[in-house]
Amino acid sequence: MTIDELKEMLPTEQACRCYLEQAIWRDGRVCPHCGCLDSWELNGKTTRRGLYECSGCHGHFTVTTKTPMHATKLPLWTWLLAMYYILGSSKGVSSVILSRLIGVSQKTAWKLGHAIREMMDMSHEAFPAVGGVVEIDEKYLGGKPRKEKGVTHKRGKGTAKQPILVMVERAGIVRAQTIDNDRHESIAPVVERHVDMDSYLMTDQHQVYQRLGNQYAGHSYVNHGDLEYARGEVHNNTAESFNAILERAKQGVFHWLSKELLQRYINEVVFRWNHRQPTEKKNGKISWRPLPLLDQLWSLLSHAILRQVKRSHNGGLRICSTYV
Ligand SMILES: [Zn+2]
Numbered sequence: 001m002t003i004d005e006l007k008e009m010l011p012t013e014q015a016c017r018c019y020l021e022q023a024i025w026r027d028g029r030v031c032p033h034c035g036c037l038d039s040w041e042l043n044g045k046t047t048r049r050g051l052y053e054c055s056g057c058h059g060h061f062t063v064t065t066k067t068p069m070h071a072t073k074l075p076l077w078t079w080l081l082a083m084y085y086i087l088g089s090s091k092g093v094s095s096v097i098l099s100r101l102i103g104v105s106q107k108t109a110w111k112l113g114h115a116i117r118e119m120m121d122m123s124h125e126a127f128p129a130v131g132g133v134v135e136i137d138e139k140y141l142g143g144k145p146r147k148e149k150g151v152t153h154k155r156g157k158g159t160a161k162q163p164i165l166v167m168v169e170r171a172g173i174v175r176a177q178t179i180d181n182d183r184h185e186s187i188a189p190v191v192e193r194h195v196d197m198d199s200y201l202m203t204d205q206h207q208v209y210q211r212l213g214n215q216y217a218g219h220s221y222v223n224h225g226d227l228e229y230a231r232g233e234v235h236n237n238t239a240e241s242f243n244a245i246l247e248r249a250k251q252g253v254f255h256w257l258s259k260e261l262l263q264r265y266i267n268e269v270v271f272r273w274n275h276r277q278p279t280e281k282k283n284g285k286i287s288w289r290p291l292p293l294l295d296q297l298w299s300l301l302s303h304a305i306l307r308q309v310k311r312s313h314n315g316g317l318r319i320c321s322t323y324v
Helices: 003-009 013-024 076-088 095-102 106-119 184-194 207-213 237-252 259-274 293-301
Strands: 039-041 052-054 133-141 162-169 174-178 200-204 218-222 276-280 286-290 308-311 317-320
Touching: 003 076, 013 076, 013 293, 076 095, 076 106, 076 293, 095 106, 106 259, 106 293, 133 237, 162 184, 162 237, 162 259, 174 184, 174 237, 174 259, 184 207, 200 207, 207 218, 237 259, 259 276
Parallel strands: 133 200, 200 218
Antiparallel strands: 039 052, 133 162, 162 174, 276 286, 308 317
16 A cells, blocks of 8 residues: 555545544444443534543543543644554664654654554453464574673573563464563463463473473473474474564664563564465465555554553653553
8 A cells, every 4th residue: 555545545634533433443432531332422613523522431532542642743644654654664664764754853753653562562461362383482682792891792591681582373473572581480471471271382492491381282392402493393483583583673773772662662573473464475385475554554553542652750651551
């Protein structure tokens, strides 16, 4: 879909608002203050369009209330355009580039980017766990080992780099989360939360997985220590592919990140991975392509409610995600 086609579909602010109402309230208009499903439109002469009153709490709201677009001063078109560019890029868009593309300051583009990434967060409990054959691997995000402030980062385990736990279905969806370290108490709760108990785990030889594997339907592992990377169907190749994308995204777009921000960028890479479809090439091989942009946009906006992004006292961003 080109920008002209998007503009044709959403020619006015009113059209953008109607589109957002359809996408965000697909299961019925919901009051973002109390969750009530009964409300009416306010039609006073001086009332702005798209304002509703809840029959439960009598609070007023619009489609953007308590979403990442809450109280926005930007045209809704600018938001949708930012979503268009972020969803349409294969590796993400830096705030500098985004600001030029949509005609806002870099600071505004930075905030927009994070608000949109917040909607990309698929780690909330409401999302289904990954299942089937699930490859689990730790990824240590960073560049080549090098001396930093007198510390030499090692490769892999034991490094000071940020560990990320990757849980990916073979030919399916992925979950990825930053963890404190590679010990059982850090890894087990994340796996238990994201991976269905009926799954068959594929991991490396790390002790933690031996213990975890007993809780699951099955478990096989390769022994990297013996330089073994695959044994028939026993491998972590899918997780490796995802890790490579994470690494490229980090090098290409985001260079230095705090742990909290890093999780948001991971969410973006995860969202992209989870919004692809397989197509069979002439030689019989499967290649994965992004879903059509409107499908991605529709999915993104289903996670808008209760994802209001506010500035935190320390200059970062925080999320308000509860009713009342
Ligand atoms: Zn209400």
